[in-house]
Amino acid sequence: MRAMSILTTAGFLLAASAAAGAAPISNGGFSRADSYPAIQLVQDKKDETVKQKVKRIWRKFTAYKFDVACPSFALALTRTTCTVNAKNRDVARAKCQEEYLLCQIGNAK
Numbered sequence: 001m002r003a004m005s006i007l008t009t010a011g012f013l014l015a016a017s018a019a020a021g022a023a024p025i026s027n028g029g030f031s032r033a034d035s036y037p038a039i040q041l042v043q044d045k046k047d048e049t050v051k052q053k054v055k056r057i058w059r060k061f062t063a064y065k066f067d068v069a070c071p072s073f074a075l076a077l078t079r080t081t082c083t084v085n086a087k088n089r090d091v092a093r094a095k096c097q098e099e100y101l102l103c104q105i106g107n108a109k
Contacts, residue, residue: 059085064092065108068100081108 069076
């Protein structure tokens with residue numbers, strides 16, 4: 001019984017760290033952040049062509065959306081939405097499952 005509780009706790013911690021996107025930060029990550037400006041003014045933003053704008057809006061409307069509940073037990077601690085562009089719903093669901101391991105993927109409402 002004690003071994004089962006230890007395995008359950010380890011699985012929970014693993015799922016929580018995966019859902020939070022915990023990853024080690026590279027040493028050079030902070031030094032490169034200083035080279036970018038903190039604020040980008042709207043006037044300095046590059047203009048988007050009409051063709052690019054139509055493509056962006058089309059992708060937004062045609063993307064597959066799924067509800068994600070982590071961990072995949074009866075009591076989900078975090079809920080989020082996964083939006084993916086793919087050939088069909090099955091491929092999109094597989095991409096979301098790869099991104100959110102040990103999570104329950106359901107159709108968005």
